[in-house]
Amino acid sequence: xxxxxxxxxxxxxxxxxxxxxxxxxxxxxxxxxxxxxxxxxxxxxxxxxxxxxxxxxxxxxxxxxxxxxxxxxx
Numbered sequence: 001x002x003x004x005x006x007x008x009x010x011x012x013x014x015x016x017x018x019x020x021x022x023x024x025x026x027x028x029x030x031x032x033x034x035x036x037x038x039x040x041x042x043x044x045x046x047x048x049x050x051x052x053x054x055x056x057x058x059x060x061x062x063x064x065x066x067x068x069x070x071x072x073x074x
Contacts, residue, residue: 004031006028006031006032006033006054006055007031007032007033008032008033008034009033009034009053009054009055010033010034010035010036010051010052010053010054010055011028011033011034011035011036011053011054011055011056011057012035012036012037012038012044012047012048012053012055012056012057013025013028013035013036013037013038013056013057014037014038014039014041014043014044014056014057014058014059014062015037015039015059015062016039016040016059016062016063017059018039021037021039024037024057025037036051036053040062041062044056044058
C-alpha cells in the first residue's frame with residue numbers, strides 16, 4: 001500500500017485552497033506521514049529548500065505570486 005511506503009517520510013502539499021490543504025494534511029498524517037503545506041509557490045520553494053521532502057504534491061494551476069518565482073521541481 002502506498003501509505004505504508006511513505007510512513008515516516010516527508011511530503012509537501014502545495015495548493016491555494018486552504019480546505020484541501022487541511023484535508024490532505026489530516027489524511028496523510030493519519031498514515032504516519034510528516035506533512036508540510038504551502039499555499040503559494042514561494043512558500044513551497046522555501047519549504048523544499050529548508051527540508052527536502054520525499055514527495056511534493058503540487059496544484060498545477062497554482063496562481064503565480066511573482067514573476068521571479070520558479071516552479072518547484074524534483
